[in-house]
Amino acid sequence: MKYLVIADIHSNLEAFEAVLEDAQNHGGFGHTWCIGDVVGYGPDPAACIKLLKQLDPVCVCGNHDSAAVGEIDIGDFSSEAAKANRWTAGQLSDDDRGFLVGLPKLVVEDDFTIVHGSPRQPVWEYIAHTITAEDNFRRFDTPFCIVGHTHVPFLFTYDGAKVCGSVLRAGDMLVLGDNRLIINPGGVGQPRDRDPRASYAIFDAEEMVLHNYRVTYDVAATQRKMERAGLPDFLVSRIAWGV
Numbered sequence: 001m002k003y004l005v006i007a008d009i010h011s012n013l014e015a016f017e018a019v020l021e022d023a024q025n026h027g028g029f030g031h032t033w034c035i036g037d038v039v040g041y042g043p044d045p046a047a048c049i050k051l052l053k054q055l056d057p058v059c060v061c062g063n064h065d066s067a068a069v070g071e072i073d074i075g076d077f078s079s080e081a082a083k084a085n086r087w088t089a090g091q092l093s094d095d096d097r098g099f100l101v102g103l104p105k106l107v108v109e110d111d112f113t114i115v116h117g118s119p120r121q122p123v124w125e126y127i128a129h130t131i132t133a134e135d136n137f138r139r140f141d142t143p144f145c146i147v148g149h150t151h152v153p154f155l156f157t158y159d160g161a162k163v164c165g166s167v168l169r170a171g172d173m174l175v176l177g178d179n180r181l182i183i184n185p186g187g188v189g190q191p192r193d194r195d196p197r198a199s200y201a202i203f204d205a206e207e208m209v210l211h212n213y214r215v216t217y218d219v220a221a222t223q224r225k226m227e228r229a230g231l232p233d234f235l236v237s238r239i240a241w242g243v
């Protein structure tokens with residue numbers, strides 16, 4: 001069975017559709033794991049929720065998802081993120097809100113713990129450094145953990161002695177074996193590793209390998225929609241730079 005692994009769609013329909021098409025070109029998938037932040041920042045929250053629901057995913061809750069339905073305070077958001085979040089809240093139907101409210105914070109699927117931020121703080125904590133990863137390896141029981149939130153495709157490896165971090169690059173094939181891993185597939189809708197292409201992964205459970213992929217999408221089309229919606233300029237420009 002193959003799993004599409006997607007994080008941080010962030011209401012970017014063009015990026016999301018490009019990922020789905022690209023995944024088909026890489027052999028397709030039977031299941032979807034969505035690592036949270038379906039909405040926020042981008043111009044198509046309702047359409048992204050609708051498309052995601054068609055995939056019948058296992059999906060966990062991100063901080064932007066929680067904020068859009070008023071479950072967490074946006075006081076810690078940047079002013080741009082907060083403005084986009086208030087706009088997002090106004091775009092959601094009751095069904096959309098119901099979907100987001102119902103998302104769990106942490107899911108265990110076979111050998112994987114799935115969580116947006118970290119096992120220690122599922123919605124908020126960024127695992128961006130080895131010291132944070134080291135603390136979090138003690139907070140889950142499965143061999144592997146998949147996270148999002150940083151929008152950077154990254155891998156932390158724990159071999160029983162020490163934790164190492166490494167960037168996941170487009171085309172990388174990761175063999176899952178004895179080492180425990182924290183895997184971040186990168187961001188679909190707002191990558192932040194200076195590569196504007198949408199980032200995602202496909203996990204092949206039979207071969208026990210995970211492939212990281214990048215795909216270009218029509219950034220200008222998304223930007224035009226954001227401008228029409230009156231979303232903040234910084235959010236419009238950053239998706240062209242991948243920052």
Ligand code: ZN
Pocket residue numbers: 008010037062064149150151
């Ligand atoms: Zn995010």
